[in-house]
Amino acid sequence: MAGLELLSDQGYRVDGRRAGELRKIQARMGVFAQADGSAYIEQGNTKALAVVYGPHEGMGQGWTQGSQLKGARGRHMQDRERKTGGFVLEIRGSRARALPDRALVNCQYSSATFSTGERKRRPHGDRKSCEMGLQLRQTFEAAILTQLHPRSQIDIYVQVLQADGGTYAACVNAATLAVLDAGIPMRDFVCACSAGFVDGTALADLSHVEEAAGGPQLALALLPASGQIALLEMDARLHEDHLERVLEAAAQAARDVHTLLDRVVRQHVREASILLGD
Amino acid sequence: MAAGFKTVEPLEYYRRFLKENCRPDGRELGEFRTTTVNIGSISTADGSALVKLGNTTVICGVKAEFAAPSTDAPDKGYVVPNVDLPPLCSSRFRSGPPGEEAQVASQFIADVIENSQIIQKEDLCISPGKLVWVLYCDLICLDYDGNILDACTFALLAALKNVQLPEVTINEETALAEVNLKKKSYLNIRTHPVATSFAVFDDTLLIVDPTGEEEHLATGTLTIVMDEEGKLCCLHKPGMFPPLQS
Numbered sequence: 001m002a003g004l005e006l007l008s009d010q011g012y013r014v015d016g017r018r019a020g021e022l023r024k025i026q027a028r029m030g031v032f033a034q035a036d037g038s039a040y041i042e043q044g045n046t047k048a049l050a051v052v053y054g055p056h057e058g059m060g061q062g063w064t065q066g067s068q069l070k071g072a073r074g075r076h077m078q079d080r081e082r083k084t085g086g087f088v089l090e091i092r093g094s095r096a097r098a099l100p101d102r103a104l105v106n107c108q109y110s111s112a113t114f115s116t117g118e119r120k121r122r123p124h125g126d127r128k129s130c131e132m133g134l135q136l137r138q139t140f141e142a143a144i145l146t147q148l149h150p151r152s153q154i155d156i157y158v159q160v161l162q163a164d165g166g167t168y169a170a171c172v173n174a175a176t177l178a179v180l181d182a183g184i185p186m187r188d189f190v191c192a193c194s195a196g197f198v199d200g201t202a203l204a205d206l207s208h209v210e211e212a213a214g215g216p217q218l219a220l221a222l223l224p225a226s227g228q229i230a231l232l233e234m235d236a237r238l239h240e241d242h243l244e245r246v247l248e249a250a251a252q253a254a255r256d257v258h259t260l261l262d263r264v265v266r267q268h269v270r271e272a273s274i275l276l277g278d
Numbered sequence: 279m280a281a282g283f284k285t286v287e288p289l290e291y292y293r294r295f296l297k298e299n300c301r302p303d304g305r306e307l308g309e310f311r312t313t314t315v316n317i318g319s320i321s322t323a324d325g326s327a328l329v330k331l332g333n334t335t336v337i338c339g340v341k342a343e344f345a346a347p348s349t350d351a352p353d354k355g356y357v358v359p360n361v362d363l364p365p366l367c368s369s370r371f372r373s374g375p376p377g378e379e380a381q382v383a384s385q386f387i388a389d390v391i392e393n394s395q396i397i398q399k400e401d402l403c404i405s406p407g408k409l410v411w412v413l414y415c416d417l418i419c420l421d422y423d424g425n426i427l428d429a430c431t432f433a434l435l436a437a438l439k440n441v442q443l444p445e446v447t448i449n450e451e452t453a454l455a456e457v458n459l460k461k462k463s464y465l466n467i468r469t470h471p472v473a474t475s476f477a478v479f480d481d482t483l484l485i486v487d488p489t490g491e492e493e494h495l496a497t498g499t500l501t502i503v504m505d506e507e508g509k510l511c512c513l514h515k516p517g518m519f520p521p522l523q524s
Contacts, residue, residue, distance in 0.1 A: 032421040033333040034368050034490075045321065049420065051366040108373055110364060113416045114323035114339025123362065123416075124373070157366035159418070161337065162320050 006198045006210055014209050015044075022193070022205045022253055023166075025260050027173070029181040029268045037182025041174040044207060045164035050174035052182040054154035058098030097153075102146035104153045107136040109171060111160035132168060135231060139172055139192075139221045142230045145185045154184060165208040166194045168219045168233075173257060180265055188223040190230055191257040195220065195250035197242055202249035220250040224258040227251075289495055296483055303489070310487045315432070317440050324413075325441030329433040332489065333423035335367075338415060338433035340441050344455065345412040347403070355402020355410040359387040361417045361430055368422035368490070379426075386514055387417070387430055390503050394471040394511035396438065401466050404446045409455055411443065424490040427501050427514070431473035441465050469505040471512075476500045 007013055017023070023044030032038040037052035098104060109132035110124035123129075140156060156178065158171040172192035179186060195218045196203045196210055203210065211217060216238035221231040238246065284291045295302050305311070311332030320326035323339035347354060361383040365371045376384070391397070402411040415437065417430050442462040446455050477488035477496035488496060503512040 032335065032367075033423060034421050035366070047320070053369050056369075108365065110366075112320075112337075112339060112418055113360075113414065114320060114326065114341050117322055119341040119343060119414055124364075155365070157364065159364065159366055159420070161339075162322050164322075 006213055006215075007201060007203070011201075013203065015207060017205075019201045020204045020249055020252060022256055023207070025173075025257065027177055027261065027264045029177050029264065030272075035178075035182075037178045037180070037184070039174050039177030039181055041170055041177065043166055043170045043173070043205070045162055046160070046166055046170045047162040048158060048160045048167065048170040048174045050171065050178035051157045051159075052154065052175075052178045052184065053157075054182070055103055055149040055152035055184065056155075058104050058151060058153035098151045101150050103144070103149035103151075105137055105141050105144060105146065105156065106153060107133045107140065107156045107158070107175075109133040109136060109158050109160075111163060111167070115160050115163045132171070135168065135233070136171060136175060139190060139231045140175065140179070143176075143186050143188065143190045143223060144179065145187060148185055154179075163208065165206050165211045169193050169205070169221075169257075172221050173261060177261060177264065181268070188225045188228075189258050189261055190221055191224055191254040191261060192219065192221040192231075193250050193253035193257055194218065195246050195253065197238055197246050202242075202246045204249045204253035216246070218246050218250055220247070220254055222251055222254040222258075224255050288491070292479070292492070292495055296479060296485075301485065301492070305487075307483070307485045311489075313432075315436055317436055323437075324443070325437045325439075327433050327436035327440060329429050329436065331425055331429045331432070331487065333421055334419070334425055334429050334490075335421040336417055336419050336426070336429040336433045338417045338430070338437040340437045341414045341416075342411050342441065342443055343414065344404075345410055347407065347410045351399075352407040353403045353410075354399035356412040357391050357397060357399070357402075357415065358412060359391060359415040359417065359434065360384055361387060361419070361426075363419050363422065363426070367419040370422075382516070383417075383426060383430060386427055386501075386512070387415075387434060390431055390471055390473070390512050391434075394469050394503065394505055396435070396467060396469055396471060397465060398468060404455065405448045409446070409448065413438075413441070422490060424488045424493045425475050428473045428475050428487065431471060431503065435467075435470060435472075438465055439467055469507070469509075469511075471503050471505045473501055473503045473512075476502075 011018060025043050027041040029039045031040050032051060035051040035053055040049040109129045113120045113123050156175050158175055160167050169192040172190055176190045193204060194206045196206045197216050216236040218234045222229055299307055314330045316328040318326060319328060320339050324342045325340040328337045361380050363371050363380040365373050371377060404410060415434055417433055419426060442464055445458045445461040449456050476484045476486055477492050478484060478498040479496055481497060501514040504510055
């Protein structure tokens with residue numbers, strides 16, 4: 001594309017980074033009170049937050065309130081509710097979905113209508129969001145020790161507030177922190193990063209400008225300690241000779257993300273233990 | 279011990295506190311929770327604000343687009359609010375189309391905008407009969423701990439104050455709009471409506487800014503929206519369990 005140089009002769013990208021350099025990452029755990037686990041991450045300008053509920057009884061869509069039921073049954077439920085002070089358990093007949101030997105991981109991806117330059121019509125339920133939700137589910141089913149929680153369900157909700165490239169990676173990183181905050185056992189951290197290929201050089205952590213240029217993009221989710229790949233996805237044409245280089249760039253970036261997330265978790269635990277008075 | 283009592287008899291637990299004119303989190307009956315506002319954090323939106331009322335967190339993003347005005351109001355723009363209560367804010371909501379509470383909140387915000395005249399729709403007109411601005415205000419609740427209407431109203435007001443619209447001129451020859459992104463101006467906010475919610479306990483006691491638990495135990499809620507001149511913009515009283523005498 002004329003006029004926009006993704007990689008200058010001196011080796012600098014559009015935003016001044018080097019080829020293998022990540023954007024600035026800031027993350028926080030335990031940001032929301034209602035959820036069992038929550039985390040917020042900023043990767044450059046991409047802002048994502050993840051919220052985890054669970055493990056709880058696999059009931060498909062969730063609890064209901066007596067006030068949502070109509071008529072005499074509704075009033076009866078409301079009386080019971082007021083006395084018990086809680087929600088009335090309404091099993092929605094989806095016990096069949098709960099798996100007998102492991103936990104069900106349910107992921108939903110939603111990106112705010114104001115998160116992109118052009119206003120998004122549908123924040124969730126469209127094809128792209130469903131695909132992302134499915135990819136997140138596949139990633140986390142590989143990482144979470146689901147055998148420890150049979151017949152239960154773990155809900156992971158991810159919300160993107162601002163999208164500036166690398167949304168899948170930011171979502172995975174945020175979800176990892178949220179799952180750790182919820183205390184759900186995992187095999188290892190899941191660290192993700194995107195990578196591209198321009199002018200014979202592999203670039204790590206693409207921003208929106210670099211993604212929109214139309215070159216090959218690779219999204220990688222890695223379990224750093226064992227080096228196992230949880231998810232690998234690539235779009236656009238790339239010669240097979242270059243694949244190894246791009247993969248290595250993404251893997252190195254994911255390991256750098258791991259160092260950062262590890263530090264965030266340790267800091268959070270330190271703060272929590274100070275508050276508990278240990 | 280207290281936690282056990284609270285689980286078994288939450289209403290009695292609350293009554294013990296209310297008798298001493300205070301609440302379990304230490305607030306007085308007329309005291310609001312700590313409120314924090316963060317303005318302009320989302321750069322892809324034309325205006326944004328994040329409001330935290332205690333634990334209740336609402337983010338509002340405003341995006342401006344072009345639209346053709348309707349024929350019966352050719353010089354009026356549009357302000358379209360939408361409140362989203364996603365399943366991530368609380369386990370009581372499920373994914374899918376907007377539930378009752380989200381729709382009621384959306385309608386409430388639309389009424390507040392309409393009644394309080396926070397923006398004159400004529401200010402959003404670029405070229406009468408041809409081109410007007412439409413402001414899509416999307417409110418997302420990130421953490422639900424009661425008093426969602428107050429937080430939404432506050433977030434909306436803060437985000438609208440943060441909105442900057444570029445200057446638009448209609449080129450006479452081509453009849454196309456030319457946007458000058460270098461010249462941006464703030465919206466003219468005429469009034470500042472503020473919402474206050476109350477929960478009614480045992481038909482006699484009014485408490486301000488109820489948390490999620492308090493809303494659940496209350497017999498009714500009441501929301502009042504007033505602007506800085508003391509004019510009442512909106513009164514929202516969604517039913518009550520035993521009907522009150524007038």
